[in-house]
Amino acid sequence: MLSNLCSFPQNQISYIIVIMTTLSQTYLDHPLIHHHHIVPLDFDSLRTIPDSHDWFNSSLETPSSSSHHHTNVNVSIPLIDLTDPNAISLIGNACETWGVFQLINHDVPVSLIERAEGETRRLFDLPMTRKLKALRAPGDVTGYGLPRITPFFSKYMWHEGFTIMGPSIGHASQLWPSNYQPFCDVMEEYQRKMKSLAEQITRSIFNYLKISDGANWLHSAGSTEAAACSTALQLNCYPRCPDPTRVMGLAPHTDTFLLTILHQTRTCGLQVFRDGFGWVPVAPVPGALVLNVGDLFHILSNGRFPNVLHRVVVDPTRRRLSMAYFYGPPPDFCVSPLYDPPESPCYRSVMVKDYVRLKAKNLENALSMIRL
Numbered sequence: 001m002l003s004n005l006c007s008f009p010q011n012q013i014s015y016i017i018v019i020m021t022t023l024s025q026t027y028l029d030h031p032l033i034h035h036h037h038i039v040p041l042d043f044d045s046l047r048t049i050p051d052s053h054d055w056f057n058s059s060l061e062t063p064s065s066s067s068h069h070h071t072n073v074n075v076s077i078p079l080i081d082l083t084d085p086n087a088i089s090l091i092g093n094a095c096e097t098w099g100v101f102q103l104i105n106h107d108v109p110v111s112l113i114e115r116a117e118g119e120t121r122r123l124f125d126l127p128m129t130r131k132l133k134a135l136r137a138p139g140d141v142t143g144y145g146l147p148r149i150t151p152f153f154s155k156y157m158w159h160e161g162f163t164i165m166g167p168s169i170g171h172a173s174q175l176w177p178s179n180y181q182p183f184c185d186v187m188e189e190y191q192r193k194m195k196s197l198a199e200q201i202t203r204s205i206f207n208y209l210k211i212s213d214g215a216n217w218l219h220s221a222g223s224t225e226a227a228a229c230s231t232a233l234q235l236n237c238y239p240r241c242p243d244p245t246r247v248m249g250l251a252p253h254t255d256t257f258l259l260t261i262l263h264q265t266r267t268c269g270l271q272v273f274r275d276g277f278g279w280v281p282v283a284p285v286p287g288a289l290v291l292n293v294g295d296l297f298h299i300l301s302n303g304r305f306p307n308v309l310h311r312v313v314v315d316p317t318r319r320r321l322s323m324a325y326f327y328g329p330p331p332d333f334c335v336s337p338l339y340d341p342p343e344s345p346c347y348r349s350v351m352v353k354d355y356v357r358l359k360a361k362n363l364e365n366a367l368s369m370i371r372l
């Protein structure tokens with residue numbers, strides 16, 4: 001690019017316009033979504049489970065029917081103190097073995113997490129007619145609705161969600177025409193804190209992997225590139241259910257981006273899958289955040305880090321809330337596996353936006369489509 005520039009005639013002024021793709025644009029052309037794949041049920045008014053949500057009456061595996069994949073309560077995922085002098089290698093090891101860990105002594109204030117949780121509760125407490133005012137539009141990615149993975153399963157999930165990318169005023173002002181500011185402010189601050197924690201952990205993992213280049217978007221926080229990185233905040237609600245053994249809160253999936261940072265309330269439900277261990281519950285630890293490896297870190301680590309498969313089961317007595325923050329490189333960044341010879345790459349290089357589209361259309365088959 002530079003050499004081309006230099007060969008321009010000296011008297012000619014030229015402009016280079018760099019067009020950066022945003023994450024919401026990347027999701028815009030997803031074709032398969034129909035309205036009935038977006039609108040959640042009014043769960044609170046239900047006394048029985050409709051057939052559409054009954055995973056028991058299907059060939060699908062329910063949490064209680066998975067005998068060969070029974071829930072394993074004898075193990076737990078690593079719990080790491082970020083102020084531990086060995087934090088970097090503990091995090092690296094956890095990424096290699098489990099692909100997920102809990103983090104304490106991160107510097108996200110508990111009061112901020114509580115305020116964000118409070119606003120999340122205020123949102124899902126609204127009457128259905130109000131929540132539908134912020135319904136996600138068919139081609140869109142933000143707003144209220146069912147999880148994006150819904151069309152890939154023959155039964156619906158016991159779930160309602162709200163997706164935020166950047167400022168949330170658009171949908172928030174539809175939910176609360178005159179009282180949207182507290183929601184917008186806390187979600188903005190929460191995303192800011194999550195982003196700097198995600199950057200810090202990504203840097204630590206790069207140190208652990210001894211990577212010094214290949215992540216220019218990380219080098220200068222506050223730069224245009226850092227600002228353009230792919231992020232989203234997903235608020236999840238798993239309402240109470242008359243018979244939780246028949247339903248699925250969130251079907252088994254892997255997350256698409258590099259890292260996910262999750263806050264869960266004290267209600268159990270999240271489970272992670274590990275070969276040889278089965279489904280392992282992630283017990284809520286007050287103040288801890290759950291971090292998990294997504295597909296892009298799996299690719300970048302050349303398969304060394306498992307992109308952990310996870311699901312959510314529904315609690316018999318209490319509604320469960322969670323907030324998941326997704327973090328990845330900018331959509332135009334090209335992700336290439338990092339390895340030392342004689343190792344060879346397991347995946348071909350892929351642009352973030354192309355992988356996002358592959359995943360949106362093929363779900364868990366996306367990875368095998370770029371495997372070498």
Ligand SMILES: C=C1C[C@]23C[C@H]1CC[C@H]2[C@@]12CCC[C@@](C)(C(=O)O1)[C@H]2[C@@H]3C(=O)O
Binds near residue numbers: 254256359
């Ligand atoms: C930035 C993201 C990350 C998304 C898509 C988009 C907005 C919502 C996220 C989730 C949240 C619920 C699980 C998931 C699997 C889903 O269906 O929607 C996630 C997905 C992904 O990790 O791919």
Ligand SMILES: O=C(O)CCC(=O)C(=O)O
Binds near residue numbers: 236269310321
């Ligand atoms: O609610 C949870 O604990 C997990 C949510 C999740 O996996 C997601 O939003 O991708």
Ligand SMILES: [Fe+2]
Binds near residue numbers: 255
């Ligand atoms: Fe997830």
